[in-house]
Amino acid sequence: AIVFNVLDDRKKTLLRIFNTHLNFGTTPQDQDARNRQLKKHIIPLFREEKISSILIGDINFDTSDANLKKEACLEEYTNVFEGQITCSDEGK
Numbered sequence: 001a002i003v004f005n006v007l008d009d010r011k012k013t014l015l016r017i018f019n020t021h022l023n024f025g026t027t028p029q030d031q032d033a034r035n036r037q038l039k040k041h042i043i044p045l046f047r048e049e050k051i052s053s054i055l056i057g058d059i060n061f062d063t064s065d066a067n068l069k070k071e072a073c074l075e076e077y078t079n080v081f082e083g084q085i086t087c088s089d090e091g092k
Contacts, residue, residue: 001042001057013051018042020057031068034061038072046077 001020005013020042023033038059046053055077063069063079 001045001055003045013049016045016049016051016053018045018053018055018057020055020059022058022060024058024060031061031071034059035068035072038074043073 001018004017004019006015006017008014020037022037023030025033042055046055061068061072063072063074064082066075069075
């Protein structure tokens with residue numbers, strides 16, 4: 001993930017923007033890889049500070065599946081494109 005901070009006039013962080021492209025593929029091993037990428041690398045950064053954050057990019061799975069969302073530690077986050085799978089043309 002690449003992280004950008006949006007600063008105010010006094011250089012205080014107002015918002016953090018994370019851009020990512022997680023592992024692709026449709027096998028259970030591919031999903032496990034995405035879950036690990038989120039749990040070990042991205043979600044800890046979200047929880048690091050009490051600053052509003054946005055995750056954008058290509059997560060490559062449907063977060064409307066509650067089990068997958070829980071396994072990836074995403075259950076407390078809102079996906080504004082819920083139900084649109086990014087590894088297809090559906091979300092375009």
